[in-house]
């Protein structure tokens with residue numbers, strides 16, 4: 001019987017559409033039926049962002065509060081594989097991605113179904129994936145693979161270029177000198193290699209060993225520096241999210257949060273990473289290797 005694959009995702013800029021299309025290209029070539037559903041919130045997030053709206057999205061993202069989605073129409077009642085493509089916001093699942101998983105249609109489909117997650121991030125997706133693993137487990141889905149595409153520029157540089165992209169709507173070189181923001185065209189095109197690997201296991205009707213093969217193909221490249229930031233930052237975001245939502249003057253608190261975030265990104269993070277590189281990293285090779293293995297895995 002022909003295999004049926006469902007791809008579920010949301011995108012604001014269209015970057016994830018390009019990734020998804022590249023990823024599924026090998027499937028369509030061999031006649032696997034691929035249904036691609038781009039979900040939309042009822043009140044979609046306008047792109048480009050204004051600075052106010054960008055920071056205003058933080059509390060509900062971090063607190064994982066879903067927003068109403070337009071009805072997700074699916075052709076089938078069962079699929080051989082679901083590809084859930086998503087983007088992290090504030091080290092959590094983006095509000096639309098989290099909201100897709102809160103819809104009855106999707107919850108029903110995911111139960112007992114193999115799932116591959118396909119991430120299009122700046123460079124920090126570890127915490128959001130941990131949250132997603134938990135949601136998928138609660139829904140009875142079977143996570144069989146994970147692929148994470150990221151912006152390969154240095155952390156502070158990609159923070160500048162992504163802010164330029166988000167606020168201007170242009171995925172181009174900021175001031176003509178910075179690198180292009182987001183995931184490179186080459187990496188987007190290369191997503192078809194991972195698609196081919198997933199297809200091979202789909203056709204075998206057995207996903208054992210898929211993730212190891214994806215890891216061998218560099219589908220989940222994990223940097224020690226980002227593991228440190230992602231260990232520290234989610235707790236701070238949670239404190240801010242609670243603070244902002246519990247106070248009366250939300251707008252004023254969000255302005256404070258904005259300057260906190262810029263300070264943390266451009267001043268604190270480089271200091272923490274430099275101190276760590278000099279004082280701790282030389283002595284924690286084994287620990288780092290174990291953590292990398294964990295994040296590359298599915299457990």
Ligand SMILES: Cc1cc2nc3c(=O)[nH]c(=O)nc-3n(C[C@H](O)[C@H](O)[C@H](O)COP(=O)(O)O)c2cc1C
Nearest residue numbers: 011012013014087088089090091120121122123124
């Ligand atoms: C509000 C907001 C917060 C974001 N936070 C993160 C983050 O924590 N980690 C990360 O790697 N990327 C982050 N990004 C980048 C997105 O994950 C994504 O790569 C980019 O917005 C392209 O989105 P699209 O798939 O909707 O087109 C953020 C983007 C936005 C708009």
